[in-house]
Structure formats: C-alpha cells, structure tokens
Amino acid sequence: MSYIVSKYYDSLTEDNVKCLLCPHNCIIKNGNTGICGVRHNIDGSIYAENYGKVVAMNMDPVEKKPLYHYYPGHKIFSVGTDGCNLKCIFCQNYLISQSDYKSLQDVDFYSPQMLVDIALRQKDNIGIAYTYNEPFIWFEYVCDTAKIAKNYALKNVMVTNGYINSAPLNELLQYMDAFNVDLKSFNNNFYKRHTGATLEPVLNTIKSIHKSGKHLEITNLVVTNLNDNADEFRNMVKWICENTGSNTPLHISRYFPSYKYSAPPTSAETIIEFYHIACEYLDFVYTGNIYLDKGNDTYCPQCGKTLILRNGYNISLQNITNDGKCEFCGKQIVISE
Ligand code: SF4
Known part of the structure; x- marks a missing residue:
C-alpha cells in the first residue's frame, strides 16, 4: 500500500x-x-511506503538517544519505522533498519495527529524523538508530525546518520529542536566499504545543523578493526572542535558484534584511549555501552567540578544554576531546555 x-x-x-x-x-x-x-x-x-507506519514506540530517557545536554533527566516519546539508506555491516539495529517496505504491509497506520495525540498522553514527556531506524528516509511523515507537535509545544528530536541532501535538510530544520548525528568515521573509504555511503554529506549535515543553532550532539561507534585508528579518530575530534565548537558533546560508543560483522567488542583500552584523545579537544566527552569512571558525568570544563551525575538513567544535576552556569566558577555550560 x-x-x-x-x-x-x-x-x-x-x-x-x-x-x-x-x-x-x-x-x-x-x-x-x-x-x-x-x-x-x-x-x-x-x-x-513507510508513511505513518510506526514499528516501535516507547517512552525513553532522553539520555538513551543519546542526548546528555538536552533536558537532562527527562523522558521523550520515541518512534521509528523500517528501512535505512545506509548498509552498515555492523548495524546494531539491523532487524528494523535493514527491512524494506514489504515488512510494513501489516503494520498499523498512525496519522501524524494520532501520533502527536499519543505523545501528548504520555506522562512527563518533553516531545517526540524520531529514532531507532534512519528518520530522514521517513521524511514526509517526520515533517508532518513535527509541524503538528510544535504547535503543542512538544520538542522534536532526530537521531540520524546525517546522510541527507541539503534541500530536505533545510526544510526539516525548521521543525527540529535537537539532533544526535552518528559520525561513523573520518575516513571516506570506511564509509564507502562498510556503510555504502560517503563521508562529505554527513559532515555537511553536521555543519548545517550547527549553523542553524539547533541543539547538536555527535556519536561515534568505535568498531573493532574498522574505524579504531587513533590518528583518524584524532582528526575527527579536531574537525568537530574546529567546525561545531569544543562544547559539542561527543559520545564514544562501544561496538558489539552484530548483523554481518563478528569481530570482538571494542576493547576497553581503545575506548579509554579515545576518551583521552577527545578530551584534548572537546569539553564534554562521554562513553557509551561501557562503564568508565569519568565517561558518564558532566564536569565543568573550567574548574573541573562535577555538574551532572549519571548513574544509569538516574540523573542528578548538581552545582549548576537554572541558567546553565557552573555554581563554582560561573562558566556557561551548554544545556538546552
Ligand atoms: S536516494 Fe536515498 S532516500 Fe532516495 S531512494 Fe535512494 S536511498 Fe532512499
């Protein structure tokens, strides 16, 4: 249909x-x-073919997107459909991302207004996150839903691979409030061989989102033997620092074997090494899918005091003023609310 x-x-x-x-x-x-x-x-x-076909809907902590500097400690109604424009051999969500429209034929249809009504009925919900699969290929549905959601003061959030042309991106930017973009590598050959895409458009998307002033966080999944080269990683974080600012939150995520790739999980040593490299350039670096002593909490980049403590999805804001400043030294921290 x-x-x-x-x-x-x-x-x-x-x-x-x-x-x-x-x-x-x-x-x-x-x-x-x-x-x-x-x-x-x-x-x-x-x-x-995916318009209105919602295969997953859940109330998730906003930290699960991951967004650590956007409404910390709040929940967001999260939805997704099937399909993706990338073909990552290590996809961590391949059951829905690598399905095509035929798998959607028996899935219930939700009009944009129906979806917004469900979002509005959720307790303590800040908005709608388009996530789980690639939301850019759900373009018309995301646009139509986000327009309505905005009228009810719900926030619109995208978790995306960033592989979109500039005209549709600019159209969507009007309605979106926050993004987490997956920057998979800083190597175009990696993109071509292991995802079927190219690097440059993703970098352009990140620059456009930053220029638009919308909230932006970036995730890098470090995959064993594919993108775990420290020099390449250093070049990536330098690029982030130069193009979107040292205050762009970066999530370094540990890979686990999935889909067509079975190399062992990223070693803890690699994640620790990359964490320290990223901290040379960026103020807010986090580690995902692994517990590291300093990889979860937010520290003031000026005086080093702890500002946000995260224990799983239990979030505690400490020493931070209502207008997002460190209570000790007055440094303004990027916290969007
Ligand atoms: S150009 Fe992109 S969105 Fe369009 S059909 Fe191809 S993969 Fe899908």
Whole structure:
C-alpha cells in the first residue's frame, strides 16, 4: 500500500525517476525501490511506503538517544519505522533498519495527529524523538508530525546518520529542536566499504545543523578493526572542535558484534584511549555501552567540578544554576531546555 508522493525527485523518463532525498540520488525503475527499500517508483512517481507506519514506540530517557545536554533527566516519546539508506555491516539495529517496505504491509497506520495525540498522553514527556531506524528516509511523515507537535509545544528530536541532501535538510530544520548525528568515521573509504555511503554529506549535515543553532550532539561507534585508528579518530575530534565548537558533546560508543560483522567488542583500552584523545579537544566527552569512571558525568570544563551525575538513567544535576552556569566558577555550560 502506498501513501504519500515524495516531494524530492525528478522524472527522468516515463519509467525512471531520480530520488533527491539523500546523496545516493537513486535512479529507480518503475516497480523498484531505492537503496533504502522504502521509496518506491510506481508509474513514474516516488511513494513513501513507510508513511505513518510506526514499528516501535516507547517512552525513553532522553539520555538513551543519546542526548546528555538536552533536558537532562527527562523522558521523550520515541518512534521509528523500517528501512535505512545506509548498509552498515555492523548495524546494531539491523532487524528494523535493514527491512524494506514489504515488512510494513501489516503494520498499523498512525496519522501524524494520532501520533502527536499519543505523545501528548504520555506522562512527563518533553516531545517526540524520531529514532531507532534512519528518520530522514521517513521524511514526509517526520515533517508532518513535527509541524503538528510544535504547535503543542512538544520538542522534536532526530537521531540520524546525517546522510541527507541539503534541500530536505533545510526544510526539516525548521521543525527540529535537537539532533544526535552518528559520525561513523573520518575516513571516506570506511564509509564507502562498510556503510555504502560517503563521508562529505554527513559532515555537511553536521555543519548545517550547527549553523542553524539547533541543539547538536555527535556519536561515534568505535568498531573493532574498522574505524579504531587513533590518528583518524584524532582528526575527527579536531574537525568537530574546529567546525561545531569544543562544547559539542561527543559520545564514544562501544561496538558489539552484530548483523554481518563478528569481530570482538571494542576493547576497553581503545575506548579509554579515545576518551583521552577527545578530551584534548572537546569539553564534554562521554562513553557509551561501557562503564568508565569519568565517561558518564558532566564536569565543568573550567574548574573541573562535577555538574551532572549519571548513574544509569538516574540523573542528578548538581552545582549548576537554572541558567546553565557552573555554581563554582560561573562558566556557561551548554544545556538546552
Ligand atoms: S532516500 Fe532512499 S531512494 Fe532516495 S536516494 Fe536515498 S536511498 Fe535512494
């Protein structure tokens, strides 16, 4: 069943269309889908087969996205569908990300208003997070839902691989409040070989989000033997520092074997080494999927005092004023509320 005709495509011939939503710019023959498996050429128009098809909805701590500097300690209604425009061989969420539109045929449909109504009924909810799979390929549904959510003062959050063209990104930026972008590596060959994408568009997305003033955090999943080169990692954190500022929170995440990749989990030594490299350039560095003494809490980058303590998803704000300053030295900390 097809729902909404995409806005971002060109007709090439009577049968062939070119999707302009993400940098793959797939040329799709009549009856086929693009790489993401959810954008379908039917008689010369591209349909978003995933529109309104919600396969997962949960109330999650905002820290689970992960966002550590956005409404710390709050919960957010989190939703996702099937499909992804990247094909990471180590995908940690492949059961939904690597399914195509056929798996959505029996999934219940939720109109944008229905989804917002459910979000509004959740206790202590700050908004809607589009997450679990790649939300950019859910573009029309995310836009329509986020517009309505905004009218009810709900926040809109995206957890994304950042692989989108600039025109749709700019359209979406109007409605979004916060992003966590997965910067998978600083090596274009890594992107090409192990994800099927390229690095440059992801960097452009990160720069655009930063320029827009929307809240931005970045995640890097360190995968054993694929992107665990310390020099490359150093170049990545330098780039983050130079392009989005030293106060951009960075989450260094430990990989576990998944999907088509079975190398052992990232070693604790590698995560510790990368943590220290990142701390040379960035003020707020965190470690995920592993417990490290200093990898969870927020410290004042000026005086070193503890500002936010995180014990699992128990969050305790300490020594931080209502306007986000360190109570000891007055340093302004990036905390968006
Ligand atoms: S959104 Fe899907 S169909 Fe469109 S260019 Fe990207 S991968 Fe291809």
